[in-house]
Amino acid sequence: MIKITDLEKYYATEEVRTIALNKLSFQVQEGEFVAVMGPSGCGKSTLLNILGLLDDPDGGSFIFNGIEVAGFNERKRADLRKHNIGFVFQSFNLIDELTVFENVELPLIYTGVKPAERKKRVDEVLEKMQIMHRRKHFPQQLSGGQQQRVAVARAVVNNPKLILADEPTGNLDSSNGNEVMDLLTELNEAGTTIIMVTHSEHDAKYSHRIIRMLDGQKVTENVLTEYKSKTLEV
């Protein structure tokens, strides 16, 4: 599903040029759950941004679903993103001015789903995440765990092929964190590909494979569970 080859990304200020990604290559198959780990500043977030089509690489190739997307313009990236990728963040990133229902509904609005269909799908996913009773509340009225469940609901409401999670349990206590990890696992088992950046060895164990990074490069790769791809290589 994802194949990156010799991916490069630099950040330049007037005096210093920092290499964030240094000829990084790896693949992720459809339905796989991959954890990316490494110390702060190793390039994990940069990688996630590029995988999430939020940023453009400076070099190398990025094939998503068989299409070369490195070099796509903003509009094309946005289009591909909204139909295929869901995001879960450490700080939830819900919009404070919108209710739970409206937050989850937002991706459907942007993909042009009709109101009746939107309501049905949002209700379904809220039911599944067990926060239906909170649908009219605003984010600040919820606990951290509940907010992250809303965020996950929002990430999956469009049935994305890929979920990118950036430290999804970073702001949660362990019981809420486990709950979220269970949710992600469930989604993965239902067929969604997940790439998760994390500092937590505990969370990483939920994945099939751990990619460890340092200074913009992959240093090791541990396969925890052999994942049998339903499709062949990209």
Add this chain to the structure above:
Amino acid sequence: MFRNYIKIAWRNLKKDKFYNLISLLGLTMGLTIAIFIVIWIQSELSYNSFAGNHNHVYRVSSNIKSGGTVQTWGSSTGPVAAYALSDIPEVKRAVRLRQNWSNRLYTVKNTDYELTGAYVDAAFFDLFARKLLAGNKGDLLNDANAVVLTKAIAEKLFGTTDVVGKTLEADHQEHYIITGVVEDVPENSSVAYELFFSIESLKAGYATSKYWKSLDTDWGNFNYITYLELRSVDDVAAVTQKLTQIQQQNDPNADLFDDKAAYYLQPITAMNLYNSAGEPRGINTVKIFGIVLLLILAIACINYVNLATARAFQRAREVSIRKIIGAGKRSLFGQFIAESILFFSIAIFLAVGLAFLLAPTFTQLSEKSLRLELIQGPLPLYILGIFIITLVVSSIYPALMLISFKPLEAIKGKVGGVSRGTLRKVLVTVQFVFSVMLIIGTLVIGRQLDFLTEKNPGYDRSQVLNFWMSGSMQEHAETVKQRLTNIPGVTGVSFASNPIIDNQNSTGDIKWGAGEVDHELVVTPMAIDEQFIPLLKMNLIAGENFKGISTDSTHFIISQTAAKAMGMTNPVGQNLELYETKGTIVGVVEDYHFRDLKSDIGPAVMYYAPDAYRVYLKTSGTNTTGTIAAVEELWKEYTPDFPLDYSFLDASYEKMYREDQRTGKLFNLFSVIAILVSCLGLFGLTTYAAQLKKREIGIRKVLGASVFQVTRLLSKDFLILVVVAAVVAIPLAWYVMQLWLQDFVYKTAMSWWIFALAGGITLLIAMLTVSFQAIKAAIANPVKSLRTE
């Protein structure tokens, strides 16, 4: 999608009450004032525009040669209209109008009314498109004693418009038959009279005249305002040329007029903003108010933009999330535009409401019956225009700025707030440039008005009561003078032929030097008695005053300018002939202003008449009420039917500048609002800056910074901008005010201190605004701000 936009916009509004209130308040105030200025300008520009075919109607001004230059009079002679109609095919209608000065009081059922009337040709009602509400169109003003009433007056006098055939008594002696009722003439017009008399009644006077045989051949009396309706606006030059030709062929005094063009055709819609020669008068004020309108709108828009962009970073997170979830730039742009639309809609709604609420106050201030017509007329369109323009100008930049955030940086709070606001600094500067300009404008206008009222006009106008004698009084002029002198509190009595403040009299019937050479000089004559010059403390610079003896009837006193115009270095003793009276010049008086200070001082000639109609009483000022009561008593003895209509010279003098005083007052109001709006914006920005720097301030205070140091930290940047603004504003304001002062022949100097003061005032206001928040931030407990971080 749109509903979603509005929903979030509304929630945002509610959430950020402080900034939104400031923004909304500024915008609403700006828009309200803008609505008023638009109404005011529209009223100024729509003068006489009620007349059906107003774009084709012109007033005929006469170009009269005078001492090597040409004077243009707004009046013309009787034959102009007659010839124009018969000999010039391009002229569709021609109407003469002469105000009825002879009648004042009109009586219906024993009640007296003071009304204004004019003699007009019957075509008047067609030319000015007055609908006939009662009467027969064919015989409105055929008879000499016919009168047509406006609807309002018919209803006021009779309670109905069904008045045709009824009698109107004038001055308790004449009787007019009402032949029709027409719709009212709007106030905003040169023909806003209440009664219309037949010009036929003036024609009757020629039956006994020796010199001029009829009104249509009387080339000598410039008593009429002539209105011509042309078939096409392209015919102005042709008609002017033909009128000149006609004048040259028929007028016995043909060479009195300018040879190139005897007349000037002025569009009637321009009569209020240009003088009779077409030179700018009020138009510069209209232009300046137009500029003020733009400045105020700009200030209000800048406020909105500044506060919106300053707070943009708070929205950056929301924008980023939306982007990540899949919002395209277009939909985000739409969202922020929708928010602005909501915001501006609320503001314009409030502004219109406020305008309605304040309309009576504004009407009072502007002394104009300005109407807020929201159903008909162009006002709704103008308001819509203002709405759209301000909306577009104010919303695009913040929206573009918001959608340009890089989502991942924004989400992590890496977007700068105030620190990144170069444009915002520019905008604050621009805003204060405008404020400084308005303050300078206010100061210059105020100074000029003081200058006008304080300038010595060449005579002493304090405590001088004056009024027109009635006919019966004038018959006993000598006794009246004696009795007036005896009234306690009266220190001097004088009779003259004209009001000295505004003497519109003029004549070219003057000769001097050897032979009967026609010198083509137009002078302002005035008959006075021997008390006039001392009573008004006028300054005789050569020769002597009239002595009050019979030889005075062949003596003249001329003004300095008259002496110069006649080329006399030693005028006293020289010959002069005025109105065919030959005599000698006995004195020269220092120039005095007998018209407003917008006109140059012209040549004046005074001749002797001990029984002229205008009475001047110098009072001691101790018991004015008692003095007036005594004068009224005397008046009643001679003129029991009429009330005494008196005025004081200084009051009349001030009245002459009422229009300018009004402009000054309006300008003050607009400036204050503009500065207030600017300060609101500045207040918002400082509050915001203080909030952003809360942590920095906390750390600095923990490290030992004083309240003063922290205040300086927050104020410095803004105050530098104000200084820059003052530097930019000064030349701009100088230029604009120069334009306004052009209307005056006599004007105040724009001294450097005005500019310095304006800069100082602005700086002070800005400093107060900024330091309020800065000090508040500086004295806050640092532990609190650091804890919340």
